[in-house]
Structures are given as C-alpha cells and as structure tokens.
Amino acid sequence: MSKTRKTGTPWKRHVLSLIIGVSTLGAVGTAHGKECLKVTFPDQAAVDGTTLALNGLGLRQATALRVNVYVAALYVAKPSSDPGAILGAASATQLILHFVRSVGRSDLNKAWEEGFEANAKEQLPALKERIEKLKSLMADMKSGERLTFTHKPGGGLLVDVAGAPKGNVEGDDFAKAFLSIWLGAHPPNAGLKAGLLGGPCA
Numbered sequence: 001m002s003k004t005r006k007t008g009t010p011w012k013r014h015v016l017s018l019i020i021g022v023s024t025l026g027a028v029g030t031a032h033g034k035e036c037l038k039v040t041f042p043d044q045a046a047v048d049g050t051t052l053a054l055n056g057l058g059l060r061q062a063t064a065l066r067v068n069v070y071v072a073a074l075y076v077a078k079p080s081s082d083p084g085a086i087l088g089a090a091s092a093t094q095l096i097l098h099f100v101r102s103v104g105r106s107d108l109n110k111a112w113e114e115g116f117e118a119n120a121k122e123q124l125p126a127l128k129e130r131i132e133k134l135k136s137l138m139a140d141m142k143s144g145e146r147l148t149f150t151h152k153p154g155g156g157l158l159v160d161v162a163g164a165p166k167g168n169v170e171g172d173d174f175a176k177a178f179l180s181i182w183l184g185a186h187p188p189n190a191g192l193k194a195g196l197l198g199g200p201c202a
Contacts (some may be wrong), residue, residue, distance in 0.1 A: 036201035039098045040074040047092045047150055048079070057077045058195030059202060060097075060188055070097045072182065074196040079195045087176055090153055095179065097147040102140070108147075109135040111188070112181070119184030120177040130174045134159070137166040151175035177180035 033042040036057045045052045052075035060069040075078040077091035086093070116124060116131055124131075137159045141147065148160035159166045169175075186195035195201040 002107075006171065020136070034201075036071045036195070037068065037100055040101065041072045041096065041098075045075040045094050047094060050092055052077055052092060052094055053079050054172060056196045057196040057201040058182070058192035060192050064187075068100050069103060070099045070202065072097050072196060073190060074182070079198070081199075083193070083197060084115075085175075087180055087183055088127060092153065093151045093175075095149045095182070097149075099141045099143055099145055099147075103140045105138045105140050108138045108141065112138075112178075115181030115188065116177065118186035119180040123173065123177050127174055127177055130169050130171065134169050134178070137161065137169075148180065151179070163200075 034057055035039050035041075036059060039053060041057060043054050044158050055074045055076045058072045058074075060072060060183075060200070061067060062069050073096045074086075075094040076086055077089065077093075078085075080086055111129065112134060116127060120127065122143060134157075141162070142179075145162040146160075147162075150158040150160070151172070151174060152158070156168050156170040156172070157178055159170050169178075181187070182193060182196055191202050
C-alpha cells in the first residue's frame with residue numbers, strides 16, 4: 001500500500017502541473033487585448049507611469065448605410081459600464097481612434113462641432129475657443145492611422161495624430177466635454193457608446 005501511495009503522489013502532482021500549465025496558457029492567450037474588425041488593442045495602456053485598463057471597444061458607423069469609419073478604444077483607471085462614473089472620475093483617460101477608412105480633416109472637425117453641440121451645448125460659450133484649437137490640430141487621416149486623446153487631470157487634453165504629438169487643449173472641463181461626445185446622451189451612434197462601455201464592438 002505504501003508503494004501505491006508513493007507512486008500515486010508524483011502522478012497527482014504531474015496532473016496538477018498540467019492543469020496549472022493549461023490555465024497559464026489560457027491566461028497568456030487572453031493577455032493580448034481585444035479585437036474589433038481585425039484591429040487589436042492591448043488590455044492596458046500607460047500614461048505617465050499610471051496604468052489604465054481597456055474599458056471597451058466601439059465601432060463608429062456613419063450614414064444610413066452604416067459605413068465603418070473607425071474602431072475606438074477607451075482606457076480608464078477604473079473600468080465601468082456607467083458613463084457618468086467615467087466622465088466624473090478625477091483620473092486619467094485615453095481615447096484612441098483607429099481609422100478603417102480615410103477621413104478628411106474637414107469631416108473630422110465637423111464631427112467635433114456636432115458632437116459638442118449634441119452633448120455639451122450649455123458649455124459651448126466657455127469651450128468655443130478651445131474647440132477651435134482642437135480643430136487646428138487635426139489632419140487628414142488615412143486608413144490604418146490613429147488619433148489618440150489623453151486626458152491627465154490638471155493637464156488638459158493631449159492630442160496625438162498618427163503617432164506624432166500635436167498639442168494640448170487646456171482644461172479638465174474641455175477634456176470631459178470632449179469625452180462626452182462618445183459617452184454623453186447623444187453619441188455618434190448607439191453601438192459605439194455601448195462598445196466603449198464594455199459591450200460588443202458592433
């Protein structure tokens with residue numbers, strides 16, 4: 001009986017190690033992030049030493065034909081499905097727009113104007129000059145390029161166009177109003193907002 005126990009123990013350990021190994025492989029497999037329209041984003045992003053988590057991916061679709069324009073990724077300090085909690089948090093956020101079709105500068109600026117009008121109308125008098133500054137930082141975007149908007153509390157909104165830093169739009173109020181374009185009551189399309197809040201990217 002003692003021999004049986006001695007030979008059985010290593011076998012159990014071997015099975016346990018296999019189970020742990022498979023679990024580890026599974027964890028590694030899910031650590032690469034999430035994908036939408038074959039566009040992949042990592043699970044985390046770093047902003048000045050602060051680690052942000054991917055809250056969700058959303059798909060921007062335009063016109064009645066539902067033309068795919070970009071895949072958006074939202075990174076936050078504390079993931080949430082509550083848009084109010086994200087907009088009200090005093091922590092860093094990062095919004096990345098990966099374009100899946102080319103979009104002209106004028107179309108982008110029109111979208112920002114419409115977005116502010118729909119979701120931050122009462123703030124427009126205070127935001128007007130800074131909206132113009134944001135528009136001045138834009139450029140024609142090609143398919144495969146990215147716009148990145150990073151909000152650091154006290155530091156306004158940092159704008160990166162196709163991998164190149166372009167400037168900063170001052171004010172936490174501006175950064176939150178800008179993010180409300182996607183998380184406010186009237187986003188560009190409902191599926192985009194739902195995806196950024198953790199729903200399916202569709």
